[in-house]
Amino acid sequence: MERPADHPVVLTGKVGVLVVNLGTPDAPDVNAVKRYLKEFLSDPRVVEIPKLIWQPILRGIILNTRPKKSAHAYSQVWSEDGSPLAAITKAQARALQARLGDAAIVRHAMRYQSPSMEKELDALLAEGCERILVAPLYPHYSGATTASALDAVADWIKARRRLPALRTLPPYHDDPAYIGALHADMTRQIAALDFAPEVLMLSYHGMPERTLFLGDPYHCHCRKTSRLLAERFAQSHPDLRLVTTFQSRFGRAKWLEPATDTVLVEEAGKGTKRVVIAAPGFSADCLETLEELAIRGKEDFEAAGGTHFAALECLNAGAEGMGLLETLARRELSGWI
Numbered sequence: 001m002e003r004p005a006d007h008p009v010v011l012t013g014k015v016g017v018l019v020v021n022l023g024t025p026d027a028p029d030v031n032a033v034k035r036y037l038k039e040f041l042s043d044p045r046v047v048e049i050p051k052l053i054w055q056p057i058l059r060g061i062i063l064n065t066r067p068k069k070s071a072h073a074y075s076q077v078w079s080e081d082g083s084p085l086a087a088i089t090k091a092q093a094r095a096l097q098a099r100l101g102d103a104a105i106v107r108h109a110m111r112y113q114s115p116s117m118e119k120e121l122d123a124l125l126a127e128g129c130e131r132i133l134v135a136p137l138y139p140h141y142s143g144a145t146t147a148s149a150l151d152a153v154a155d156w157i158k159a160r161r162r163l164p165a166l167r168t169l170p171p172y173h174d175d176p177a178y179i180g181a182l183h184a185d186m187t188r189q190i191a192a193l194d195f196a197p198e199v200l201m202l203s204y205h206g207m208p209e210r211t212l213f214l215g216d217p218y219h220c221h222c223r224k225t226s227r228l229l230a231e232r233f234a235q236s237h238p239d240l241r242l243v244t245t246f247q248s249r250f251g252r253a254k255w256l257e258p259a260t261d262t263v264l265v266e267e268a269g270k271g272t273k274r275v276v277i278a279a280p281g282f283s284a285d286c287l288e289t290l291e292e293l294a295i296r297g298k299e300d301f302e303a304a305g306g307t308h309f310a311a312l313e314c315l316n317a318g319a320e321g322m323g324l325l326e327t328l329a330r331r332e333l334s335g336w337i
């Protein structure tokens, strides 16, 4: 492959921060969702099935069926500013820029679709950044998310001559700043409800169970977040029962359990009437929280006999969430700013 021309940049010793999230379609229509799913589900970090077996299934079956269903789901949560994930990630980067001031230049990128990591890393270089912190906003490490974002950085590195110094944000699933931000933010949202929940469900994105046996720390990271949150809630809300679940199952393989939708129905069957659900693994609200939890989760729970249901917002660009991001960024930038 031919090496692309380097940007004619004069590095100035500036510091850059690239906030990264997963990525989302550019529009809630079948074609845009198909482009997104094709890129996302072709990543060998996401679907760990040999290419020769997986690509015919992806192209022959999945990309002919799922985009229609997913486009409908996206259309239910699409906002004036576009996809919620895109709009919120952009707002987080802006708010972090305001908090860091002249100390660093903050941009945002998506692992899939746009704005691409390649383009945004180039933009930071063009703005004179000699040191860049790449910050994938995943509290829990997984091969499918954190490592995949770092793959994109590696690809970018390989195709450039002049490189900045680079740091990456480690997972922060057990960081007191993260646990504290979640606890404070959830406490505020629960206090604003018009009912007192019996159960707080902590729903994390699922992964194939096999990844746990292969040594991916994702499951353990999620469990630890739940344990640390449970310690906080035991003090502040002694009557609230915390339950950990995994959502968004995809494909036929066994995924991490228990599954969020199954547990919602089981809880209602056991007589639980009032549930709040939160998704601590998502730094921004997205299809998986707004459609799968807030819309379908509510329907499932109420159809099974529950009477009160609320889905809490993610940390997003709120004060707690931005306080967390500023703390994490300043820590990683220490010695640079």
Ligand SMILES: C=CC1=C(C)c2cc3[nH]c(cc4nc(cc5[nH]c(cc1n2)c(C)c5CCC(=O)O)C(CCC(=O)O)=C4C)c(C)c3C=C
Residues within 6 Å of the ligand: 022, 023, 024, 025, 037, 046, 047, 066, 070, 083, 085, 138, 142, 144, 145, 205, 206, 207, 208, 218, 248, 250, 281, 282, 285, 286, 287, 288
């Ligand atoms: C094999 C399939 C998938 C794995 C593994 C997976 C892991 C994973 N995903 C997230 C975060 C998000 N996923 C989102 C959407 C989404 N995820 C999958 C499949 C896998 N995810 C699909 C097919 C989709 C697209 C939507 C759909 O068709 O259902 C999103 C939301 C994106 C948005 O546009 O709003 C996020 C965020 C994590 C954290 C993770 C592993 C830990």
Ligand SMILES: [Fe+2]
Residues within 6 Å of the ligand: 205, 248
């Ligand atoms: Fe996903």
Ligand SMILES: [Fe+2]
Residues within 6 Å of the ligand: 248, 287, 288, 292
């Ligand atoms: Fe989903």
